[in-house]
Amino acid sequence: MEQMFITPIIPLNSIGNIGSDKKIASGNAGNSAFQDVFREAIxxxxxxxxxxxxxxxxxxxxxxxxxxxxxxxxxxxxxSIELLTALRSKALESYNEMMRISI
Structure with a gap:
């Protein structure tokens, strides 16, 4: 019987795992992980x-x-273009939502 070549599925980094090698506490370190997502998409x-x-x-x-x-x-x-566009749209939606929050 012939063996079929099947390429194994490689899991993608989820947004939660990006920057996990860095110790993200708060502040500017969080910006780094956010920027990494967009840099990777670009x-x-x-x-x-x-x-x-x-x-x-x-x-x-x-x-x-x-x-x-x-x-x-x-x-x-x-x-890949659609993914980048979706990321941009979600980021803008999130930003607009945060601007609407009154403290």
Whole structure:
């Protein structure tokens, strides 16, 4: 019987685990973890866009054998942009909600 190659699922860092190697007490240290989330999302957008550009170039020059990698790269790039947009929207919603709180 043939063995199938299955890529194991690698868990993503949850927002609660980001910065866990640092001891976050309060104040500016909390900002660091918040910034790390956005930096990681922005870096992911840059990497997936670069990968998509490379795949499109390889396809257009005939250097790629399997054309299905281009739509897969495009889907990854689109999802990373949607994730960054959703993070930005939630951050703005949270900020606006905190501004409405009266002390």
């Amino acid at each position: 870096q992911n957008v840059k990497e997936t866009d670069k990968n998509l550009t490379t795949q499109e170039y390889l396809l257009s020059t005939g250097q790629i054998n399997d054309a299905h990698t281009v739509p897969a790269a495009a889907a990854k790039a689109q999802l």
